Amino acid sequence: MTERTIPVDAIGPIALDLTMNAGSIRVTVDPALTQPRVVLKTEATSGPSADAIRDTTVHLTGQDLRVRVPDAAGGMCGSTTIRMGGSTMTFSGGNGVQIVGGNVYVSGSGGGKVFVNGREVTATGPAGDAVTPITAEVHLPAKSVALISTHSADTTVRGTLARLEYDGTSGALVADRVGDLDVTATSGSVIVNEVTGPLDANLTSGNLGIGAYSGHDARLNVTSGNVRMAATEQATGRLTVNATSGCARITGASHLNVRRRVTSGHVQIS
Template identity: 35%
Template sequence: MTERTFDSATSGPIVLGLSLPVGSVRVQVIESLITARVVLHTDDSTGPAADAVNRARSEQNGQVFGIEVPDMPNGVIVRGDRGTVVQSVGNMSFVGGTVRINGRVVSGGMGNMPTVSPIEATVCLPAGSSFGLAGTSADAEVFGYVDRMEFRSVSGDLDADGVRQLTANTTSGDINVGRVTEQITAHSVSGDIEVRLYDGSAATLNTTSGDIEMQATGAASGHVSAHSISGDVRLAGARHLSVSADSVSSRIRR
Protein backbone atom coordinates (compact mmCIF):
# COMPACT_ATOMS: atom_id res chain seq x y z
CA MET A 1 0.00 0.00 0.00
CA THR A 2 1.17 3.53 -0.80
CA GLU A 3 -0.54 6.62 0.60
CA ARG A 4 0.12 10.35 0.78
CA THR A 5 -1.82 13.18 2.38
CA PHE A 6 -1.99 16.80 1.21
CA ASP A 7 -3.47 19.53 3.43
CA SER A 8 -4.35 23.05 2.33
CA ALA A 9 -2.25 25.78 3.92
CA THR A 10 -5.22 28.12 4.36
CA SER A 11 -8.55 27.78 6.12
CA GLY A 12 -12.03 28.21 4.68
CA PRO A 13 -13.39 27.50 1.19
CA ILE A 14 -10.80 26.71 -1.49
CA VAL A 15 -10.62 26.10 -5.22
CA LEU A 16 -9.14 22.61 -5.59
CA GLY A 17 -7.77 21.39 -8.92
CA LEU A 18 -6.83 17.71 -9.18
CA SER A 19 -5.12 16.01 -12.13
CA LEU A 20 -5.52 12.23 -11.94
CA PRO A 21 -4.97 10.26 -15.18
CA VAL A 22 -6.56 6.94 -14.11
CA GLY A 23 -8.44 6.11 -10.95
CA SER A 24 -11.33 7.37 -8.87
CA VAL A 25 -12.12 10.40 -6.73
CA ARG A 26 -14.49 10.61 -3.79
CA VAL A 27 -15.26 14.17 -2.65
CA GLN A 28 -17.02 14.99 0.61
CA VAL A 29 -18.10 18.54 1.48
CA ILE A 30 -18.19 18.96 5.26
CA GLU A 31 -19.85 21.97 6.88
CA SER A 32 -17.68 21.90 10.00
CA LEU A 33 -14.37 21.40 8.18
CA ILE A 34 -11.84 24.23 8.38
CA THR A 35 -9.09 23.09 5.98
CA ALA A 36 -9.15 20.86 2.91
CA ARG A 37 -7.43 17.48 2.76
CA VAL A 38 -6.61 15.15 -0.15
CA VAL A 39 -5.45 11.56 0.41
CA LEU A 40 -3.96 9.60 -2.52
CA HIS A 41 -3.98 5.83 -2.13
CA THR A 42 -3.08 2.71 -4.10
CA ASP A 43 -2.94 -0.89 -2.88
CA ASP A 44 0.48 -1.29 -4.55
CA SER A 45 3.62 -0.82 -2.47
CA THR A 46 5.88 -0.74 -5.53
CA GLY A 47 5.45 -0.28 -9.26
CA PRO A 48 4.01 2.40 -11.55
CA ALA A 49 0.95 3.26 -9.42
CA ALA A 50 3.01 3.58 -6.25
CA ASP A 51 5.59 5.67 -8.10
CA ALA A 52 2.87 7.99 -9.40
CA VAL A 53 1.54 8.57 -5.88
CA ASN A 54 5.03 9.19 -4.54
CA ARG A 55 5.79 11.65 -7.36
CA ALA A 56 2.54 13.60 -7.01
CA ARG A 57 3.10 17.27 -6.31
CA SER A 58 1.01 20.06 -4.86
CA GLU A 59 1.03 23.83 -5.17
CA GLN A 60 -1.01 26.47 -3.39
CA ASN A 61 -1.53 30.14 -4.20
CA GLY A 62 -3.91 31.79 -1.76
CA GLN A 63 -7.17 29.84 -1.80
CA VAL A 64 -6.23 27.97 -5.00
CA PHE A 65 -4.87 24.49 -4.25
CA GLY A 66 -3.56 22.24 -7.05
CA ILE A 67 -2.47 18.58 -6.96
CA GLU A 68 -1.00 16.77 -9.97
CA VAL A 69 -0.55 12.99 -10.18
CA PRO A 70 1.81 12.13 -13.08
CA ASP A 71 1.00 9.71 -15.88
CA MET A 72 2.10 6.12 -15.55
CA PRO A 73 4.56 4.81 -18.17
CA ASN A 74 3.50 3.32 -21.52
CA GLY A 75 1.91 -0.11 -21.55
CA VAL A 76 0.48 -0.24 -18.03
CA ILE A 77 -2.84 -1.98 -17.38
CA VAL A 78 -4.82 -0.47 -14.51
CA ARG A 79 -7.25 -2.98 -13.07
CA GLY A 80 -10.21 -1.56 -11.16
CA ASP A 81 -13.99 -1.54 -10.75
CA ARG A 82 -14.45 -0.48 -14.39
CA GLY A 83 -12.49 -3.50 -15.65
CA THR A 84 -9.08 -3.03 -17.22
CA VAL A 85 -7.84 0.24 -18.63
CA VAL A 86 -4.71 0.39 -20.76
CA GLN A 87 -2.87 3.54 -19.73
CA SER A 88 -0.78 5.52 -22.20
CA VAL A 89 -0.06 2.71 -24.65
CA GLY A 90 0.90 5.11 -27.39
CA ASN A 91 0.28 3.99 -30.98
CA MET A 92 -1.23 0.50 -30.61
CA SER A 93 -2.12 -1.86 -33.49
CA PHE A 94 -3.00 -5.54 -33.92
CA VAL A 95 -1.03 -7.33 -36.67
CA GLY A 96 -1.39 -11.06 -37.34
CA GLY A 97 -2.47 -11.88 -33.81
CA THR A 98 0.31 -9.83 -32.22
CA VAL A 99 0.09 -6.51 -30.43
CA ARG A 100 2.37 -3.68 -31.58
CA ILE A 101 2.93 -0.60 -29.41
CA ASN A 102 4.83 2.22 -31.07
CA GLY A 103 5.93 -0.32 -33.68
CA ARG A 104 7.32 -2.80 -31.13
CA VAL A 105 5.83 -6.31 -31.01
CA VAL A 106 4.55 -7.25 -27.58
CA SER A 107 4.69 -11.07 -27.59
CA GLY A 108 1.73 -12.70 -25.92
CA GLY A 109 -0.42 -9.60 -26.32
CA MET A 110 -1.55 -7.71 -23.26
CA GLY A 111 -0.34 -10.43 -20.92
CA ASN A 112 3.19 -9.01 -20.89
CA MET A 113 2.08 -5.58 -19.71
CA PRO A 114 2.37 -4.89 -15.97
CA THR A 115 -0.96 -4.74 -14.11
CA VAL A 116 -1.29 -2.19 -11.32
CA SER A 117 -3.94 -1.17 -8.83
CA PRO A 118 -5.90 2.05 -9.44
CA ILE A 119 -5.15 5.28 -7.62
CA GLU A 120 -7.93 6.45 -5.34
CA ALA A 121 -8.23 10.05 -4.16
CA THR A 122 -10.29 10.91 -1.08
CA VAL A 123 -11.05 14.63 -0.88
CA CYS A 124 -12.55 16.54 2.06
CA LEU A 125 -13.58 20.15 1.37
CA PRO A 126 -14.92 22.97 3.53
CA ALA A 127 -18.37 24.24 2.62
CA GLY A 128 -18.41 26.78 -0.21
CA SER A 129 -15.41 25.23 -1.99
CA SER A 130 -15.01 24.64 -5.73
CA PHE A 131 -13.54 21.53 -7.38
CA GLY A 132 -11.98 20.62 -10.73
CA LEU A 133 -10.86 17.21 -12.02
CA ALA A 134 -8.89 16.42 -15.18
CA GLY A 135 -8.16 12.82 -16.12
CA THR A 136 -8.18 10.15 -18.82
CA SER A 137 -10.23 7.47 -17.10
CA ALA A 138 -11.02 9.00 -13.72
CA ASP A 139 -14.45 8.71 -12.07
CA ALA A 140 -15.69 11.26 -9.55
CA GLU A 141 -18.32 11.01 -6.82
CA VAL A 142 -19.16 14.27 -5.07
CA PHE A 143 -21.20 14.28 -1.85
CA GLY A 144 -22.53 17.63 -0.70
CA TYR A 145 -22.96 20.98 -2.42
CA VAL A 146 -20.04 22.47 -4.42
CA ASP A 147 -19.94 26.09 -5.56
CA ARG A 148 -18.25 25.59 -8.96
CA MET A 149 -17.14 22.36 -10.59
CA GLU A 150 -15.20 21.47 -13.74
CA PHE A 151 -14.92 17.84 -14.86
CA ARG A 152 -12.83 16.62 -17.83
CA SER A 153 -12.35 12.91 -18.48
CA VAL A 154 -12.25 10.66 -21.55
CA SER A 155 -14.05 7.66 -20.10
CA GLY A 156 -14.80 8.66 -16.53
CA ASP A 157 -18.22 9.10 -14.91
CA LEU A 158 -19.35 12.05 -12.81
CA ASP A 159 -21.94 11.66 -10.05
CA ALA A 160 -22.50 14.81 -7.97
CA ASP A 161 -25.08 15.74 -5.35
CA GLY A 162 -25.33 19.45 -6.09
CA VAL A 163 -23.48 22.35 -7.67
CA ARG A 164 -24.06 26.01 -8.44
CA GLN A 165 -22.11 26.05 -11.72
CA LEU A 166 -20.94 22.96 -13.60
CA THR A 167 -18.83 22.44 -16.72
CA ALA A 168 -18.43 18.76 -17.64
CA ASN A 169 -16.85 17.10 -20.70
CA THR A 170 -16.44 13.36 -21.23
CA THR A 171 -16.29 11.03 -24.23
CA SER A 172 -17.85 7.80 -23.03
CA GLY A 173 -18.70 8.56 -19.41
CA ASP A 174 -22.03 9.48 -17.85
CA ILE A 175 -22.77 12.83 -16.19
CA ASN A 176 -25.26 12.63 -13.31
CA VAL A 177 -26.07 15.62 -11.09
CA GLY A 178 -28.58 15.78 -8.28
CA ARG A 179 -29.16 19.53 -8.42
CA VAL A 180 -27.91 22.52 -10.42
CA THR A 181 -28.83 25.91 -8.98
CA GLU A 182 -27.37 28.29 -11.56
CA GLN A 183 -25.64 27.04 -14.71
CA ILE A 184 -24.61 23.78 -16.41
CA THR A 185 -22.67 23.05 -19.61
CA ALA A 186 -22.32 19.30 -20.21
CA HIS A 187 -20.96 17.43 -23.26
CA SER A 188 -20.64 13.67 -23.78
CA VAL A 189 -20.21 11.59 -26.93
CA SER A 190 -21.69 8.24 -25.92
CA GLY A 191 -22.58 8.82 -22.28
CA ASP A 192 -25.88 9.87 -20.71
CA ILE A 193 -26.55 13.26 -19.09
CA GLU A 194 -29.00 13.50 -16.20
CA VAL A 195 -29.94 16.47 -14.00
CA ARG A 196 -32.44 15.34 -11.39
CA LEU A 197 -33.38 18.85 -10.21
CA TYR A 198 -32.65 22.01 -12.18
CA ASP A 199 -33.49 25.48 -10.86
CA GLY A 200 -30.78 27.39 -12.69
CA SER A 201 -30.81 30.08 -15.36
CA ALA A 202 -28.78 28.53 -18.22
CA ALA A 203 -28.31 24.93 -19.38
CA THR A 204 -26.47 23.52 -22.41
CA LEU A 205 -26.62 19.72 -22.73
CA ASN A 206 -25.12 17.92 -25.74
CA THR A 207 -24.49 14.25 -26.49
CA THR A 208 -24.07 12.16 -29.64
CA SER A 209 -25.54 8.77 -28.77
CA GLY A 210 -26.42 9.16 -25.11
CA ASP A 211 -29.73 10.11 -23.51
CA ILE A 212 -30.48 13.49 -21.92
CA GLU A 213 -32.85 13.80 -18.98
CA MET A 214 -33.57 16.89 -16.87
CA GLN A 215 -36.24 17.80 -14.34
CA ALA A 216 -36.73 21.57 -14.09
CA THR A 217 -38.35 23.21 -11.07
CA GLY A 218 -40.59 26.27 -10.94
CA ALA A 219 -37.60 28.35 -9.82
CA ALA A 220 -35.70 27.65 -13.08
CA SER A 221 -35.43 30.45 -15.64
CA GLY A 222 -33.68 31.39 -18.88
CA HIS A 223 -32.72 29.16 -21.81
CA VAL A 224 -32.24 25.40 -22.00
CA SER A 225 -30.43 23.83 -24.98
CA ALA A 226 -30.51 20.02 -25.28
CA HIS A 227 -29.27 18.18 -28.37
CA SER A 228 -28.61 14.52 -29.12
CA ILE A 229 -27.98 12.69 -32.41
CA SER A 230 -29.38 9.26 -31.56
CA GLY A 231 -30.31 9.46 -27.89
CA ASP A 232 -33.62 10.34 -26.24
CA VAL A 233 -34.18 13.84 -24.84
CA ARG A 234 -36.56 14.26 -21.91
CA LEU A 235 -37.09 17.70 -20.34
CA ALA A 236 -39.70 17.65 -17.59
CA GLY A 237 -41.20 20.74 -15.98
CA ALA A 238 -39.62 23.03 -18.59
CA ARG A 239 -42.69 24.49 -20.29
CA HIS A 240 -42.09 27.90 -18.68
CA LEU A 241 -38.51 28.02 -20.04
CA SER A 242 -37.06 29.00 -23.41
CA VAL A 243 -36.15 25.56 -24.80
CA SER A 244 -34.16 24.45 -27.85
CA ALA A 245 -34.17 20.65 -28.06
CA ASP A 246 -33.68 18.13 -30.85
CA SER A 247 -32.75 14.52 -31.53
CA VAL A 248 -32.10 13.22 -35.05
CA SER A 249 -33.23 9.62 -34.65
CA SER A 250 -34.85 9.34 -31.21
CA ARG A 251 -37.65 10.85 -29.12
CA ILE A 252 -38.05 14.25 -27.49
CA ARG A 253 -40.35 14.38 -24.48
CA ARG A 254 -41.39 17.38 -22.37
Protein backbone atom coordinates in the same frame (compact mmCIF):
# COMPACT_ATOMS: atom_id res chain seq x y z
CA MET B 1 -0.12 0.16 0.90
CA THR B 2 1.33 3.49 -0.18
CA GLU B 3 -0.39 6.58 1.23
CA ARG B 4 0.47 10.26 0.95
CA THR B 5 -1.36 13.03 2.76
CA ILE B 6 -0.99 16.40 1.06
CA PRO B 7 -1.13 19.28 3.55
CA VAL B 8 -3.03 22.31 2.28
CA ASP B 9 -1.98 25.50 4.06
CA ALA B 10 -5.23 27.34 3.42
CA ILE B 11 -8.27 28.06 5.55
CA GLY B 12 -11.81 28.14 4.16
CA PRO B 13 -13.17 27.45 0.67
CA ILE B 14 -10.67 26.69 -2.09
CA ALA B 15 -10.62 26.26 -5.84
CA LEU B 16 -9.35 22.76 -6.58
CA ASP B 17 -7.79 21.96 -9.97
CA LEU B 18 -7.20 18.20 -10.07
CA THR B 19 -5.92 16.14 -13.00
CA MET B 20 -5.83 12.36 -12.51
CA ASN B 21 -6.35 10.11 -15.51
CA ALA B 22 -7.10 6.74 -13.91
CA GLY B 23 -8.19 5.23 -10.61
CA SER B 24 -10.90 6.78 -8.46
CA ILE B 25 -11.57 10.30 -7.16
CA ARG B 26 -13.66 10.84 -4.04
CA VAL B 27 -14.58 14.39 -3.12
CA THR B 28 -16.33 15.16 0.17
CA VAL B 29 -17.57 18.66 0.98
CA ASP B 30 -17.87 19.05 4.76
CA PRO B 31 -19.44 22.24 6.20
CA ALA B 32 -17.65 21.56 9.50
CA LEU B 33 -14.24 21.42 7.83
CA THR B 34 -12.06 24.55 7.84
CA GLN B 35 -8.85 23.26 6.20
CA PRO B 36 -8.80 21.19 2.98
CA ARG B 37 -7.05 17.84 2.86
CA VAL B 38 -5.97 15.55 0.00
CA VAL B 39 -4.96 11.92 0.48
CA LEU B 40 -3.54 9.68 -2.27
CA LYS B 41 -3.32 5.93 -1.76
CA THR B 42 -2.78 2.64 -3.56
CA GLU B 43 -2.51 -0.98 -2.44
CA ALA B 44 1.04 -1.43 -3.73
CA THR B 45 4.01 -0.55 -1.53
CA SER B 46 6.30 -0.10 -4.54
CA GLY B 47 6.14 0.05 -8.30
CA PRO B 48 4.65 2.49 -10.84
CA SER B 49 1.55 3.47 -8.83
CA ALA B 50 3.55 4.17 -5.68
CA ASP B 51 6.01 6.18 -7.78
CA ALA B 52 3.14 8.19 -9.31
CA ILE B 53 1.89 9.13 -5.85
CA ARG B 54 5.35 10.26 -4.78
CA ASP B 55 5.77 12.24 -8.03
CA THR B 56 2.43 14.05 -7.73
CA THR B 57 2.92 17.81 -7.95
CA VAL B 58 1.04 20.25 -5.76
CA HIS B 59 0.89 24.04 -6.11
CA LEU B 60 -1.05 26.34 -3.79
CA THR B 61 -1.51 30.00 -4.71
CA GLY B 62 -3.77 31.79 -2.29
CA GLN B 63 -6.95 29.71 -2.29
CA ASP B 64 -6.15 27.99 -5.61
CA LEU B 65 -4.90 24.41 -5.25
CA ARG B 66 -3.45 22.63 -8.31
CA VAL B 67 -2.81 18.87 -8.08
CA ARG B 68 -1.35 16.79 -10.93
CA VAL B 69 -1.19 13.02 -10.47
CA PRO B 70 1.09 11.62 -13.21
CA ASP B 71 0.15 8.52 -15.17
CA ALA B 72 1.70 5.39 -13.72
CA ALA B 73 4.27 3.83 -16.04
CA GLY B 74 2.48 1.08 -17.93
CA GLY B 75 -0.84 2.50 -16.81
CA MET B 76 -4.29 2.55 -18.38
CA CYS B 77 -4.30 5.69 -20.53
CA GLY B 78 -5.76 5.11 -23.96
CA SER B 79 -7.69 2.17 -22.57
CA THR B 80 -11.16 0.76 -23.14
CA THR B 81 -13.33 -0.02 -20.12
CA ILE B 82 -16.36 -2.31 -20.09
CA ARG B 83 -18.76 -2.06 -17.14
CA MET B 84 -21.11 -4.88 -16.22
CA GLY B 85 -23.01 -4.66 -12.97
CA GLY B 86 -20.55 -3.66 -10.28
CA SER B 87 -17.50 -4.96 -12.13
CA THR B 88 -15.16 -3.43 -14.72
CA MET B 89 -12.77 -4.84 -17.32
CA THR B 90 -10.12 -2.56 -18.81
CA PHE B 91 -8.12 -3.33 -21.96
CA SER B 92 -4.96 -1.41 -22.84
CA GLY B 93 -1.78 -1.77 -24.83
CA GLY B 94 -2.79 -4.17 -27.59
CA ASN B 95 -3.02 -7.97 -27.87
CA GLY B 96 -5.39 -9.54 -25.37
CA VAL B 97 -6.88 -12.43 -23.43
CA GLN B 98 -8.42 -15.67 -24.64
CA ILE B 99 -10.41 -18.19 -22.62
CA VAL B 100 -10.36 -21.62 -24.29
CA GLY B 101 -11.63 -24.77 -22.61
CA GLY B 102 -11.29 -23.23 -19.18
CA ASN B 103 -7.70 -22.11 -19.77
CA VAL B 104 -6.71 -18.44 -19.80
CA TYR B 105 -4.14 -17.27 -22.37
CA VAL B 106 -2.65 -13.77 -22.03
CA SER B 107 -0.64 -12.13 -24.81
CA GLY B 108 0.94 -8.68 -24.85
CA SER B 109 4.07 -6.63 -25.22
CA GLY B 110 4.82 -7.18 -21.52
CA GLY B 111 5.17 -10.93 -22.05
CA GLY B 112 1.65 -11.97 -21.09
CA LYS B 113 2.16 -11.61 -17.35
CA VAL B 114 -0.66 -12.02 -14.80
CA PHE B 115 -0.95 -9.73 -11.79
CA VAL B 116 -3.12 -10.06 -8.68
CA ASN B 117 -3.41 -7.06 -6.33
CA GLY B 118 -0.34 -5.50 -7.89
CA ARG B 119 1.94 -8.54 -7.66
CA GLU B 120 3.02 -10.70 -10.56
CA VAL B 121 1.81 -14.30 -10.31
CA THR B 122 4.20 -16.87 -11.77
CA ALA B 123 4.46 -20.65 -11.75
CA THR B 124 6.87 -20.42 -8.83
CA GLY B 125 5.02 -17.81 -6.82
CA PRO B 126 4.39 -14.07 -6.66
CA ALA B 127 7.04 -11.61 -7.82
CA GLY B 128 7.32 -8.17 -9.38
CA ASP B 129 5.16 -5.05 -9.35
CA ALA B 130 2.26 -3.84 -11.49
CA VAL B 131 0.04 -0.82 -11.83
CA THR B 132 -2.54 -0.74 -9.04
CA PRO B 133 -5.44 1.74 -8.92
CA ILE B 134 -4.78 5.06 -7.22
CA THR B 135 -7.48 6.62 -5.06
CA ALA B 136 -7.61 10.36 -4.39
CA GLU B 137 -9.63 11.33 -1.33
CA VAL B 138 -10.32 15.06 -1.29
CA HIS B 139 -11.93 16.82 1.68
CA LEU B 140 -13.13 20.38 1.05
CA PRO B 141 -14.75 23.08 3.16
CA ALA B 142 -18.19 24.40 2.17
CA LYS B 143 -18.45 26.82 -0.79
CA SER B 144 -15.41 25.27 -2.48
CA VAL B 145 -15.24 24.82 -6.26
CA ALA B 146 -13.53 22.10 -8.29
CA LEU B 147 -12.10 21.49 -11.76
CA ILE B 148 -11.60 17.78 -12.37
CA SER B 149 -9.95 16.38 -15.50
CA THR B 150 -9.68 12.63 -16.04
CA HIS B 151 -9.67 9.89 -18.65
CA SER B 152 -11.16 6.85 -16.95
CA ALA B 153 -11.24 7.56 -13.21
CA ASP B 154 -14.59 7.15 -11.48
CA THR B 155 -15.47 10.31 -9.55
CA THR B 156 -17.89 10.78 -6.66
CA VAL B 157 -18.85 14.06 -4.99
CA ARG B 158 -20.56 13.99 -1.61
CA GLY B 159 -22.02 17.21 -0.25
CA THR B 160 -22.48 20.53 -2.08
CA LEU B 161 -19.92 22.07 -4.43
CA ALA B 162 -20.42 25.73 -5.33
CA ARG B 163 -19.16 24.98 -8.85
CA LEU B 164 -17.93 21.89 -10.68
CA GLU B 165 -16.12 21.76 -14.00
CA TYR B 166 -15.71 18.17 -15.14
CA ASP B 167 -13.89 16.86 -18.21
CA GLY B 168 -13.96 13.09 -18.49
CA THR B 169 -13.48 10.32 -21.03
CA SER B 170 -14.99 6.88 -20.35
CA GLY B 171 -15.20 7.64 -16.64
CA ALA B 172 -18.24 7.96 -14.39
CA LEU B 173 -19.21 10.99 -12.29
CA VAL B 174 -21.80 10.79 -9.51
CA ALA B 175 -22.46 13.97 -7.51
CA ASP B 176 -24.94 14.96 -4.81
CA ARG B 177 -25.47 18.69 -5.26
CA VAL B 178 -23.73 21.32 -7.42
CA GLY B 179 -24.29 25.03 -7.88
CA ASP B 180 -22.81 25.78 -11.31
CA LEU B 181 -22.12 22.70 -13.47
CA ASP B 182 -19.92 22.63 -16.58
CA VAL B 183 -19.53 19.13 -18.03
CA THR B 184 -17.66 17.71 -21.00
CA ALA B 185 -18.05 13.94 -21.23
CA THR B 186 -17.07 11.46 -23.92
CA SER B 187 -18.28 7.86 -23.67
CA GLY B 188 -18.78 8.37 -19.97
CA SER B 189 -21.61 8.67 -17.50
CA VAL B 190 -22.58 11.74 -15.46
CA ILE B 191 -25.28 11.64 -12.79
CA VAL B 192 -25.95 14.68 -10.60
CA ASN B 193 -28.82 14.65 -8.13
CA GLU B 194 -29.31 18.43 -8.02
CA VAL B 195 -28.05 21.46 -9.97
CA THR B 196 -29.00 24.89 -8.62
CA GLY B 197 -27.07 27.21 -10.95
CA PRO B 198 -26.19 27.51 -14.64
CA LEU B 199 -25.73 24.24 -16.51
CA ASP B 200 -23.46 23.76 -19.54
CA ALA B 201 -23.13 20.18 -20.78
CA ASN B 202 -21.33 18.83 -23.86
CA LEU B 203 -21.95 15.13 -24.28
CA THR B 204 -20.53 12.73 -26.88
CA SER B 205 -21.63 9.08 -26.80
CA GLY B 206 -22.24 9.33 -23.08
CA ASN B 207 -25.08 9.55 -20.60
CA LEU B 208 -26.16 12.55 -18.52
CA GLY B 209 -28.76 12.46 -15.78
CA ILE B 210 -29.86 15.48 -13.72
CA GLY B 211 -32.34 14.62 -10.96
CA ALA B 212 -33.47 18.20 -10.23
CA TYR B 213 -32.46 21.33 -12.15
CA SER B 214 -33.40 24.68 -10.62
CA GLY B 215 -30.92 27.02 -12.32
CA HIS B 216 -31.50 30.01 -14.59
CA ASP B 217 -29.62 29.03 -17.79
CA ALA B 218 -29.11 25.55 -19.23
CA ARG B 219 -27.29 24.57 -22.44
CA LEU B 220 -27.20 20.95 -23.55
CA ASN B 221 -25.18 19.79 -26.57
CA VAL B 222 -25.68 16.10 -27.29
CA THR B 223 -23.95 13.99 -29.95
CA SER B 224 -24.90 10.30 -29.94
CA GLY B 225 -25.59 10.56 -26.24
CA ASN B 226 -28.55 10.40 -23.90
CA VAL B 227 -29.83 13.07 -21.52
CA ARG B 228 -32.51 12.80 -18.86
CA MET B 229 -33.24 15.88 -16.79
CA ALA B 230 -36.06 17.06 -14.53
CA ALA B 231 -36.52 20.82 -14.17
CA THR B 232 -38.16 22.20 -11.03
CA GLU B 233 -40.56 25.10 -10.56
CA GLN B 234 -37.63 27.16 -9.31
CA ALA B 235 -35.86 26.89 -12.68
CA THR B 236 -35.97 30.06 -14.78
CA GLY B 237 -34.53 31.53 -17.96
CA ARG B 238 -33.43 29.76 -21.10
CA LEU B 239 -33.10 26.09 -21.91
CA THR B 240 -31.10 25.41 -25.09
CA VAL B 241 -30.87 21.88 -26.48
CA ASN B 242 -28.78 20.87 -29.52
CA ALA B 243 -28.98 17.19 -30.43
CA THR B 244 -27.19 15.32 -33.21
CA SER B 245 -28.00 11.61 -33.31
CA GLY B 246 -28.69 11.92 -29.62
CA CYS B 247 -31.68 11.67 -27.33
CA ALA B 248 -32.82 14.14 -24.70
CA ARG B 249 -35.84 13.85 -22.43
CA ILE B 250 -36.52 16.84 -20.18
CA THR B 251 -39.52 17.12 -17.90
CA GLY B 252 -40.94 20.05 -15.91
CA ALA B 253 -39.53 22.58 -18.39
CA SER B 254 -42.68 23.89 -20.08
CA HIS B 255 -42.38 27.24 -18.24
CA LEU B 256 -38.83 27.87 -19.52
CA ASN B 257 -37.69 29.74 -22.63
CA VAL B 258 -36.93 26.66 -24.72
CA ARG B 259 -34.76 26.67 -27.83
CA ARG B 260 -33.98 23.41 -29.61
CA ARG B 261 -32.12 22.22 -32.68
CA VAL B 262 -32.33 18.56 -33.63
CA THR B 263 -30.37 16.72 -36.33
CA SER B 264 -31.31 13.05 -36.68
CA GLY B 265 -31.89 12.89 -32.96
CA HIS B 266 -34.85 12.95 -30.59
CA VAL B 267 -35.73 15.67 -28.09
CA GLN B 268 -38.75 15.54 -25.80
CA ILE B 269 -39.46 18.53 -23.57
CA SER B 270 -42.53 18.70 -21.34
